[in-house]
Amino acid sequence: MPMVTYDMISCAKCSFPFDCRILGFSSGLGPPVIVCPVCKSLIHTDRQEWDDFSENQRQKYLGYTIFYTVAVGLMGGFASEIAHHCWVYGIEKNGIFFDVLLPASLLWAGTAIAIQIYRVHCSLQRYSHHRYRPYTGGLFFNCQVDLQFKVCIVLVALVLGGLGLSKLKIMSGGSFHP
Numbered sequence: 001m002p003m004v005t006y007d008m009i010s011c012a013k014c015s016f017p018f019d020c021r022i023l024g025f026s027s028g029l030g031p032p033v034i035v036c037p038v039c040k041s042l043i044h045t046d047r048q049e050w051d052d053f054s055e056n057q058r059q060k061y062l063g064y065t066i067f068y069t070v071a072v073g074l075m076g077g078f079a080s081e082i083a084h085h086c087w088v089y090g091i092e093k094n095g096i097f098f099d100v101l102l103p104a105s106l107l108w109a110g111t112a113i114a115i116q117i118y119r120v121h122c123s124l125q126r127y128s129h130h131r132y133r134p135y136t137g138g139l140f141f142n143c144q145v146d147l148q149f150k151v152c153i154v155l156v157a158l159v160l161g162g163l164g165l166s167k168l169k170i171m172s173g174g175s176f177h178p
């Protein structure tokens, strides 16, 4: 069975995991120093700001953006399709349906592109306004680090949410599409 490996990157002092890399992937963009949201010590990430990127690194970021767009589009599309299937047809109904696969995939792909552009925008802002200030993002709700983990959480929540809602619908006597 193929193994999906990932690296958890944690604060050296309190072990709070602040970043994760699936299969070692990292676009390399982000704040070079962040304040640990738990113990407040400074963490040196291996990320760099856009202005410090070489031409090679910018091309690499573009490559990652294309890859993320396709991967997130497909995974998000299928997760949405599963959630939709559970809600409309019920868990019991077998078969493959592609009711929302295309629009959902496009929506997810568009979101991935928007996030990647937003990250560059944030990086440029940080660089011009407070280049030497360590980044103090929220514990979870920021778009700057640990995005792979967050996207995985959202996708799992989408599928589980679809299953849960379908169960609720059964319990409350709701009917499904025949």
Ligand SMILES: [Zn+2]
Residues within 6 Å of the ligand: 011, 012, 013, 014, 015, 016, 036, 037, 038, 039, 040, 041
């Ligand atoms: Zn810490």
